[in-house]
Amino acid sequence: MNITIERVAEEELKPLYSDPNQLGFGKVFTDHMFTITYHKGKGWVEPKISKYEPFQIDPAAVVLHYSQEIFEGLKAYVTDDGRILLFRPEANAKRMYDSAIRMCMEPLPVEMFVEAIETLVNLDKKWIPRAPGTSLYIRPTLIGLGSALGVHPADEYMFYVILSPVAAYFKEGFKPISLYVEDTYIRAAIGGVGNAKTGGNYAASLLAAAKAQEKGFSQVLWLDAKERKYVEEVGAMNIFFVIGKKLVTPNLGGSILPGITRASVIELARSLGYEVEERLISIDEIIDGVNQGTVTEAFGTGTAAVISPVGSLYYKEHDYKINNYQVGPITQELYTKLTDIQYGREKDQFGWVKEIGRL
Numbered sequence: 612m613n614i615t616i617e618r619v620a621e622e623e624l625k626p627l628y629s630d631p632n633q634l635g636f637g638k639v640f641t642d643h644m645f646t647i648t649y650h651k652g653k654g655w656v657e658p659k660i661s662k663y664e665p666f667q668i669d670p671a672a673v674v675l676h677y678s679q680e681i682f683e684g685l686k687a688y689v690t691d692d693g694r695i696l697l698f699r700p701e702a703n704a705k706r707m708y709d710s711a712i713r714m715c716m717e718p719l720p721v722e723m724f725v726e727a728i729e730t731l732v733n734l735d736k737k738w739i740p741r742a743p744g745t746s747l748y749i750r751p752t753l754i755g756l757g758s759a760l761g762v763h764p765a766d767e768y769m770f771y772v773i774l775s776p777v778a779a780y781f782k783e784g785f786k787p788i789s790l791y792v793e794d795t796y797i798r799a800a801i802g803g804v805g806n807a808k809t810g811g812n813y814a815a816s817l818l819a820a821a822k823a824q825e826k827g828f829s830q831v832l833w834l835d836a837k838e839r840k841y842v843e844e845v846g847a848m849n850i851f852f853v854i855g856k857k858l859v860t861p862n863l864g865g866s867i868l869p870g871i872t873r874a875s876v877i878e879l880a881r882s883l884g885y886e887v888e889e890r891l892i893s894i895d896e897i898i899d900g901v902n903q904g905t906v907t908e909a910f911g912t913g914t915a916a917v918i919s920p921v922g923s924l925y926y927k928e929h930d931y932k933i934n935n936y937q938v939g940p941i942t943q944e945l946y947t948k949l950t951d952i953q954y955g956r957e958k959d960q961f962g963w964v965k966e967i968g969r970l
């Protein structure tokens with residue numbers, strides 16, 4: 612790609628945050644963003660990095676009416692010796708490609724996705740926080756444009772990337788969270804778009820999540836759409852249970868997001884000698900296991916939180932504590948190993964981290 616770079620003038624640069632631990636998640640944005648547009652007949656044109664600022668789209672744009680939108684989330688980390696690392700950017704690029712196909716959108720080639728991110732992150736590298744647990748969150752987004760109503764796929768698209776320096780995702784930090792097992796609302800059904808990272812899935816989840824939060828829970832644990840019997844995933848994470856010495860996680864049946872952290876944890880755990888099962892898991896099996904002491908740990912996995920211990924499940928008016936609301940040893944071990952790889956503290960035997968520059 613021949614990316615045009617329009618640097619923000621020195622006097623217009625934003626003031627840098629002062630305390631990286633107070634950043635929260637997705638509230639602060641860097642100086643620049645990447646954009647490229649697709650026009651039928653012309654292909655992808657005008658790759659550009661310019662000032663992070665509002666842009667205009669036609670009020671009739673397809674994204675605004677029919678939700679033709681997909682996005683991704685990945686992170687850049689700085690190592691102690693100042694190297695900038697991305698974690699599995701090709702995996703996000705590939706998932707976005709698959710999401711585009713499912714949402715009938717023009718997919719962006721994997722190499723363009725990666726090049727856009729590498730160039731933008733390097734330009735705004737002073738924004739990557741270095742305090743423990745902090746990182747630069749990268750949000751690639753693809754939207755359907757156009758200027759005609761009528762339900763149809765767009766013939767114009769914009770792909771853009773914005774960057775946000777972030778602290779830990781949960782205000783609790785690496786501490787157990789409480790989940791509300793949702794047995795009324797559902798997130799996605801098989802045959803639908805649950806395995807695509809599309810905005811509509813999140814819009815559909817907001818009411819249940821808000822109700823759970825009102826009651827003091829961090830997030831919802833979703834059950835399957837048909838029977839409300841099988842565990843699916845958490846609001847923005849996949850879910851794992853430790854049963855006996857095994858790690859067990861719901862299989863990718865089409866209604867849950869194929870998480871990149873999930874795939875990484877499965878590979879990492881196997882390399883550490885754990886047996887990992889991907890299968891249907893009924894909520895009754897989990898509740899019985901918690902009661903009998905055979906479910907000893909639970910944790911969520913996702914880019915934002917990386918690994919988040921689950922300390923309790925609230926299901927049908929009962930609160931079930933897992934591991935006495937303490938972080939379990941396997942959860943701790945996987946969290947330490949994975950973040951050591953992400954922050955370049957441990958050798959990456961999997962080929963996951965990509966060094967893209969230096970501070």
Ligand SMILES: Cc1ncc(COP(=O)(O)O)c(C=O)c1O
Binds near residue numbers: 844846848868872913
């Ligand atoms: C619904 C949902 N499930 C799972 C995940 C975890 O996916 P990943 O590990 O690729 O971040 C996310 C987060 O992106 C998500 O939004």
